[in-house]
Amino acid sequence: MIVGQREPRVDGYDKATGRTKYYEDRMPANALYVRIKHAEKAHAIVKSIDTSAAMAIPGVVKVLTCFDVPNLPFATAGHPWSMDPGHRDTADRLLLNRHVRYWGDDVAVVIAENEVAANQGVRALEVDYEELPFVLDAQEAMKDGAPQLHDDFPNNILKHTTNIKGNYQEAIKEEGLIKVEGWYDTPTVQHTHIENFGCFAYMENGRIVVVASTQIPHIIRRIVGQAIGRPWGDIEIIKPYIGGGFGNKQDALYEPLCAWCTTQVGGRPVRIDCSREETFVSNRVRHAIRYHIISWLRKDGTFAARKMEVFSNQGAYASHGHSIAAKGLGAFSQHYPCPNIEGDAWTVYTNRPAAGAMRGYGMPQANYSDECNIDDCAKAIGMDPVEFRRLNIMPKGFHDNFSGNTNYYDTYRECMAKGAEIVDYERKRKEYGHDTGNIRRGIGVATFWYNTAVYPISLETSSNRMQLNLDGTVTMQCGETEIGQGADTAYAMMTAEAIGLKSYKDVHVISCQDTDITPTGTGAYASRQTYVAGFSIRQTADLLKEKILKRAQAITRQMPYNMDIVDGNIIRREDKMVLMSLQELAMTAQYDTVNSEHITAESTYTIRNNAYSFGCTFAEVEVDIAMCKAQVTRILNVHDCGKLINPALAEAQVHGGQSMAIGYGLSEQLIFDEKTGKPLNNNLLDYKISTFMDHPRLEAAFIENPEPTSPFGTKSLGEPPACSPAPAIRNAILHATGVAIDRIPINPHVLFAELSKAGLIHDSWLDKEEK
């Protein structure tokens, strides 16, 4: 068995030694620097731009403004194209925008021979604005009379959908129900992948080549073509290794602008390199979503009815739009099934940075809100939070008609049982929660709902090409990209397993996608790469194996049915006799002077399945009341993500997600000046990512129920680890202090306010001042 073993990453040594090449390492020496002028208004119309001072700077080659760009509105979301016009993303932006819709919008570029001149040029541009009123809050933006961002969307509502089951209004009339209601707020956060977004573009034989730090090269090819009005075949996108993406790079960022810029300077190479400050504001962010949840409980702890309202802050442009809010709303009725559900979700334009995809795609927000409410429900009827979840959570056999997903195992209860045992939950739940001193300990739990791929909402396809090399190894390539998650290693292991090679090291995964060469795939997003690529790997490996055995038949005189490939050798099944090695076979086939063959296989698989992927987090905290600080002292995630392809990589995925989610729960938040709409902390000092000094040891455990739809028994683990830690921490703080905090991040400012409100902090001098 190759699959299921702990193995080092195929790209590990090169990455650790700095040898791996990212887009900047491939930069042509003569590339011009493109630097973007970002608007310093939250909402305005550009009346004019004086470029004369910028053009006078030595080294400045060209200045292009929002008055120069083609009038071709385009959509940026990294979704597969849909043949149904009603199912396409909203095309609401131009390469540079005259109508400035957020502080940081792109209004002009300066192209220069060097970086200093380009930066000086940007500073020298004089932009004359007609200022407009702006709005930063989603519910404010929905009101009549609020500033309007886009003509076709009255009250700034990009989309509104519902989720109705049974009859909520009738159900809540039942006598003796307990109402548990809350408003839950989640912040605008950013992906903060290590490598900022960047790309370069040049022209070659009349075509445009873009090398970009992206997750989705084939989709970017289509969007670049649409945005600059060129046939898609004119565009070649190359995706080298990238330093993380987390969904920010599942969007067309500045690839279209860069492609257009090279056409404006005669095809010379041009580069756009986002600074960290730009990455925070002018790429994409996670949607800040406000939830209103009402649960109607019976005294026995069961639900009579539940209601959820979702207000999703889209920011200035549609990007991934309503998909994010809709995902959370869809999960609401499945996670804790209840016969009477009323749900509404609105996605609303505001004058904030555009929100797009980010690890978890709406579920960290939705799980936070729902898991807060669930803990509040348990508290309201005096039931243990784990017990309450066991009572109400999705049972084995649950089937969702829309997605076709089935819960084949009693996953939630198994995960909670395993986690509770590992962390000694029951003892700690009793022991903690009674501290009266300054340090208060608590333990909390939260579960999460997730799925794996995007079927049936969007196309799921995977293509794969395999080639038998002359040394008996196999080269493999596909369109599902390596973005740091370790996909290439999983592919190598699955390919070796499927063909029958000796080791995953006998597979050479072509990591870098080039849309001219790589079989078409839609890239890396959702949590689908291992699952989706698994189908085409299995199918293509079967094809390759068939060709190999057919060739072997001619050489060995054995019937293909009687042969197999094991450990890189062709064997006879019955007596396990080694007939020849793959190397011998490849050499013999290639150098056959009568009938030469290089043995390859290529195929596409359209995936028409999806897979639930569930789990939970247990968190322990110590709250220092006087210092207004909550420290996570232990955190454990338990996941059922099917069979693990590589347990070492699986654990690493969980650790990364936990780290991200600890920041989400306790410290990260992009904040904006209420008076101007300006982002205040778009840098790594003031935006508080949690560091490893803020973490306890990160722990992961797994339940390996094989996923029946996957040819490798596997399902998602990319995004799920980031979904449940924040509410588990919140619930641990509730246990420790008795204070339910319904907004994240639960940073010292929030703790100061909430602990003061609850009477746990009392500053006597403040009373005096008030008097």
Add this chain to the structure above:
Amino acid sequence: MYDMKALYEAESVQHAIQLRLEHPEAQIIAGGSDVLVQMREGKRAGKELISIYMIDAMRGVSIDEAENIRIGSLTSFSHITHDPIIQKYINVLGEAVDQVGSPQIRNIGTIGGNTCNGVTSADSASTLHAWEAVVELTGVNGVRRLPIKDFYIKAGVVDIRAEEGEIQTAILIPKVSYENTFGHYIKYGMRNAMEIASLGCSVNVRLSDDKQTIDRCRIAYGVAGPVPMRVPSAEAVANGSAMTEDMVNEFSLAVLNDINPRDSWRASKAFRQHIAVEMAKRALIESIHRAGGEIK
């Protein structure tokens, strides 16, 4: 690529003074962890720089003839933390500068730069104030020494006479200040590393010989006002007092008489006041314990 007009490399203190006189508009750069960041932001774009980083004579910790601890202005934070003289006499300074930024910043950042930058949040500043450090400036007219409280004029402005070619060459801690003295620094940040202080509090005490009373207590804050500041009201409570819980509480509340933190998006005034009281309490208790005293 940094937008700088010119870089002049000083080879000695005298050379630095000469360069400063020749290029009065130039910015002095040591480790660069502040200056280069500002330059990148465009604030100092296009400026001339005078680098003093190669002047080894300004690096290191020693005890001079007058028994002052002498810290060369180019001494890095990590050097200070690991220096045996610092560890023996004023360990709290080593602990304070060990909380600056990240390990990389602590290897490149210098105590001279930290103080010349003139910001209230500098991790070294409150401890240097609490220990009544003396700043040594060298210019064309020779050496000038002044108490650190006079060195800080206002936010971002320190008393260095560029027209006399002055550069900061050392920071001194007088013997009377460090003898038999024990201190503790608390940095309040929103996370446990990579932070700029929301508030910094440095306390030190010298106990009576029988360790029953506080002979001398000094407390200083960073970020409690536009420049680092001492808190005389609190010191008055502690000086000469027995070490009781009541005294500690009175001491910590007294800081509110003197501090004046600002209301900003980084932290509200009420929050900073709340934290300031708690930090004073904790830093005093720890200082007393380090001095071998007990709270009764």
